[in-house]
Amino acid sequence: MTSQRPTYLDLERRWKALRVAADMRVREVACVGAPRTLLCAECGDPSLPVVTIAAGMHGDEPAGVLALLELAEENALDPRFSYRLWPCVNPTGYERATRVSADGLDLNRTFGRGGASPEARAIVTANRDRTYVLALDLHEDDEAEGFYCYAYDDGGIGERVLEAVHASGAPCDLRGCLRPDPHREAAEIGGLSFSLLLRRNASARTLTFETPSRSMELASRVAAHCVAVRAALSQTTVK
């Protein structure tokens, strides 16, 4: 059970420990123009379809960060896929428990035009020419009453994810599974999020998960993210 928020150094140490323990390829990707790196972890047979999962885009949303670590440490990722994982996209925000990065940027608006933040540029560069069978971004919402998600796909994965979270006993928010129009959303937020960029360029199935950071304890939010990720993976078909 994860009920405490580790420091960023602890996160780095635990991910790097998986190099040996779980045959995980863990590296630090340089953020050009900023004195920091991003953890990038890859596992699975490279010939398998690739799933990408990001967490920690907003530094005050720790549940996704802990859920992704827990799934990796427990070797609970579906073996039908290989993975590219971004364990904590916003290290300086995570350290300070702020939504924005140390540069004052909401990173989830900076994935357009090749990346308008050092963190987004690092990810966009690493993702060049890569395509994914599924892309997930793990977030939290301090106004939500329960779990909900954004789905940018043509199937019913978001709805199945909500059913699985509900069946696990976690509360679901009235918003349920939102399906925003990607072009309108980009105009409204004034940029591209991780999910919008991937939906546009690299992944036909892209979802963003949200757990309620105010109304639910951290351990329960971590558990809800884990259920949601596993449900999304199990609902993803491979030709």
Ligand SMILES: [Zn+2]
């Ligand atoms: Zn967020």
